[in-house]
Amino acid sequence: MTMAELDLRRVYGAYPTGVAAVAGLIGGRPVGLAASSFVPVSLDPPLVSVCMAHTSTTWPLLRDLPHIGISVLGAHQEETGRRLGARGGDRFAGVPWRSTANGCVLIEDAAAWYDCTVEQQFRSGDHDIVVLRVHDLDAAYGTPPLVFHASRFHQLR
Numbered sequence: 408m409t410m411a412e413l414d415l416r417r418v419y420g421a422y423p424t425g426v427a428a429v430a431g432l433i434g435g436r437p438v439g440l441a442a443s444s445f446v447p448v449s450l451d452p453p454l455v456s457v458c459m460a461h462t463s464t465t466w467p468l469l470r471d472l473p474h475i476g477i478s479v480l481g482a483h484q485e486e487t488g489r490r491l492g493a494r495g496g497d498r499f500a501g502v503p504w505r506s507t508a509n510g511c512v513l514i515e516d517a518a519a520w521y522d523c524t525v526e527q528q529f530r531s532g533d534h535d536i537v538v539l540r541v542h543d544l545d546a547a548y549g550t551p552p553l554v555f556h557a558s559r560f561h562q563l564r
């Protein structure tokens with residue numbers, strides 16, 4: 408990594424985000440990844456977005472699914488965030504999840520969840536900006552979110 412890339416990672420990381428699980432059912436099994444790039448975009452129509460790296464091997468599997476689940480992880484789900492963001496291994500081992508009738512994979516006890524379809528994708532540098540339409544959603548307002556800041560997981564204090 409060049410110095411410029413290191414600086415970008417360090418300074419981008421100064422902006423705190425949540426951690427979302429982006430996941431769907433493929434051949435009856437859960438497939439997904441962690442994303443700190445999740446952002447709500449529009450109320451009417453209801454749209455949210457994530458940025459997916461061109462190096463991701465999981466996004467090409469998810470992007471053609473009819474529906475994709477997005478779960479906003481709770482503060483108690485740091486281990487789940489680590490697992491879903493790891494490069495190898497079985498990401499869903501020990502992670503409680505459920506699937507919906509239309510094939511979304513949602514993480515149990517998450518702070519919020521969305522049932523989405525891909526609306527638009529834009530190539531932007533080394534990522535795709537993916538805009539998703541929201542079809543269903545809910546939040547557990549008593550559950551504080553997991554926070555990602557400076558390359559580390561945090562809990563709100």
Ligand SMILES: Cc1cc2nc3c(=O)[nH]c(=O)nc-3n(C[C@H](O)[C@H](O)[C@H](O)COP(=O)(O)O)c2cc1C
Pocket residue numbers: 426440441442443444445457458459460462463464465466488489491492493494555
């Ligand atoms: C906290 C955290 C947030 C992440 N956010 C993103 C993200 O927004 N976009 C992305 O493309 N990858 C993100 N990643 C990396 C993916 O979760 C995953 O590790 C990466 O896509 C490589 O796995 P894959 O080849 O299975 O896609 C994040 C990882 C972690 C640990």
